[in-house]
Amino acid sequence: MVIADPPALTLDSVDITDSDRYRDIGYPWAEWDLLRREAPIYWYQRPGYEPFWAITKHADIRYISSHPELFSNSQMLRLNEASKLGTAARQRVRSTNRTGGDPDDAPDFIYLDPPEHRQHRGLVARHFTPRMMKMLEDHFAEMADNYVSDFADKVVADFAERGSNSAVDLVHELSAKLPVAAICAMGGVPEEDWDQIFRWTEILVGADDPEYRLPGESPSQATERIGVEWFRYNNQLIEERKQNLGDDLLSDLLRAEVDGRPLSPAEIHGYFVLLLAAGNETTRNSISGGVKALIDHPDQMQMLVDDASLVPSAVEEILRWTSIVIQFQRTAVEDVELRGQTIRKGESVVLWYPSANRDEDVFEDPYRFDIQRDPNDHFAFGGYGEHFCLGANLARWEMRAIFHALRPILPNLELVAPPENVIAFLHVGGIKRQMVRHRPA
Ligand code: HEM
Numbered sequence: 001m002v003i004a005d006p007p008a009l010t011l012d013s014v015d016i017t018d019s020d021r022y023r024d025i026g027y028p029w030a031e032w033d034l035l036r037r038e039a040p041i042y043w044y045q046r047p048g049y050e051p052f053w054a055i056t057k058h059a060d061i062r063y064i065s066s067h068p069e070l071f072s073n074s075q076m077l078r079l080n081e082a083s084k085l086g087t088a089a090r091q092r093v094r095s096t097n098r099t100g101g102d103p104d105d106a107p108d109f110i111y112l113d114p115p116e117h118r119q120h121r122g123l124v125a126r127h128f129t130p131r132m133m134k135m136l137e138d139h140f141a142e143m144a145d146n147y148v149s150d151f152a153d154k155v156v157a158d159f160a161e162r163g164s165n166s167a168v169d170l171v172h173e174l175s176a177k178l179p180v181a182a183i184c185a186m187g188g189v190p191e192e193d194w195d196q197i198f199r200w201t202e203i204l205v206g207a208d209d210p211e212y213r214l215p216g217e218s219p220s221q222a223t224e225r226i227g228v229e230w231f232r233y234n235n236q237l238i239e240e241r242k243q244n245l246g247d248d249l250l251s252d253l254l255r256a257e258v259d260g261r262p263l264s265p266a267e268i269h270g271y272f273v274l275l276l277a278a279g280n281e282t283t284r285n286s287i288s289g290g291v292k293a294l295i296d297h298p299d300q301m302q303m304l305v306d307d308a309s310l311v312p313s314a315v316e317e318i319l320r321w322t323s324i325v326i327q328f329q330r331t332a333v334e335d336v337e338l339r340g341q342t343i344r345k346g347e348s349v350v351l352w353y354p355s356a357n358r359d360e361d362v363f364e365d366p367y368r369f370d371i372q373r374d375p376n377d378h379f380a381f382g383g384y385g386e387h388f389c390l391g392a393n394l395a396r397w398e399m400r401a402i403f404h405a406l407r408p409i410l411p412n413l414e415l416v417a418p419p420e421n422v423i424a425f426l427h428v429g430g431i432k433r434q435m436v437r438h439r440p441a
Contacts (some may be wrong), residue, residue, distance in 0.1 A: 022423040032355035041341040052348040056355040058362045060160045065383030071330035092422040110269040123256040133393045144401035147177040159438035166437040167416045183279030189247030206422035286432040289322030314371035315399045320378035323354035353379045414439040
């Protein structure tokens with residue numbers, strides 16, 4: 001039997017917005033390659049989405065990220081299916097009804113442009129400096145050692161009990177632990193509530209997946225439900241903290257003033273949720289994806305196991321390789337000329353970070369997983385500039401601590417099944433489960 005070749009990819013047929021495809025097959029690497037090669041600034045018009053400029057080259061993403069005066073964050077933060085735009089707007093109205101304020105106000109500081117953005121981001125930035133991370137290094141290392149050792153015990157015990165049927169979920173038993181613990185501890189969230197914060201974040205980003213919803217609930221009802229629960233929880237925490245301000249993120253938000261006025265309750269709630277959610281979701285997925293990448297590349301894994309000094313560069317390569325954040329969007333505030341294309345005022349540009357991370361003009365042999373890659377100017381945390389990830393230092397330290405602690409047990413792990421993915425709003429490439437087991441010697 002002759003098997004026909006799949007139809008050749010063309011610009012007219014290229015599809016980079018089918019979230020089922022991301023979930024079931026993975027990222028559209030070949031499609032991004034084609035766009036970078038033939039149309040790096042491409043006017044993408046497809047049913048289901050408002051048209052946008054797809055930006056796929058590293059240099060262009062850097063340019064747009066570093067010109068917030070030309071490309072604004074305030075209108076639309078990420079690509080949304082056209083049918084969901086109305087739902088998103090209604091959710092914003094409901095949320096401000098709850099928290100006070102105006103639906104036109106920025107829900108959190110990612111939506112702000114300079115100069116306001118700097119003022120608001122600056123309120124919490126001191127918690128994320130390399131100096132602060134250095135001070136927390138030993139603490140992270142200790143937590144990571146404990147989490148990894150508990151995980152290793154579980155994997156061994158499960159194998160002893162179930163033999164070749166053994167299967168332990170890497171995501172919930174390991175990857176999620178340190179990110180949620182670290183950001184909650186920094187935020188001043190009591191330890192008994194960390195699991196709850198984790199569950200809310202899971203639902204917030206995974207509401208499209210029926211697994212995260214109550215029976216009969218729609219995605220927007222699920223988002224609404226946890227919005228109410230989380231707001232009530234924050235309110236209570238805020239009232240308690242006001243009586244006893246400390247050195248944590250929440251206390252800083254409560255003390256903060258911008259232009260002589262304190263933050264509104266809506267701002268405090270929005271910023272706090274942003275930090276807690278951004279702080280655990282992305283790092284968890286990068287850890288899970290990193291373990292898989294190492295298992296898939298045994299030579300690289302062995303190098304890491306043999307030489308602990310490779311942990312920092314391995315973490316950078318894992319960040320590039322996994323490219324967990326898929327895209328952010330900006331809106332042109334005036335007509336801008338880029339590579340001969342005119343982006344008109346009001347048009348959207350969508351920055352595809354994973355594509356930048358395979359740009360052959362920047363990375364030699366970009367599809368090779370190389371834990372010694374140097375230089376490694378990846379855009380996992382964004383293309384620099386105004387909105388560059390606030391938690392990049394934190395995420396790096398957490399990942400270094402986890403992969404350092406994992407080194408001795410990595411060779412004893414094997415994947416039981418492919419990862420189960422959850423693609424949140426085409427924004428984060430999430431791994432909801434990754435079953436692993438002990439590899440017999
Ligand atoms: C591996 C983990 C992480 C990845 C891949 C990641 C990725 C990103 C990306 C791509 C952006 C957008 C950058 C841009 O628009 O230029 C971003 C922004 C942001 N991230 Fe992260 N992030 C991670 C971990 C964290 C952590 C641990 C926190 C802790 C709070 C955090 C907080 C934020 C915040 C607050 C912003 C918005 C910054 C602003 O608008 O000024 N992220 N992140």
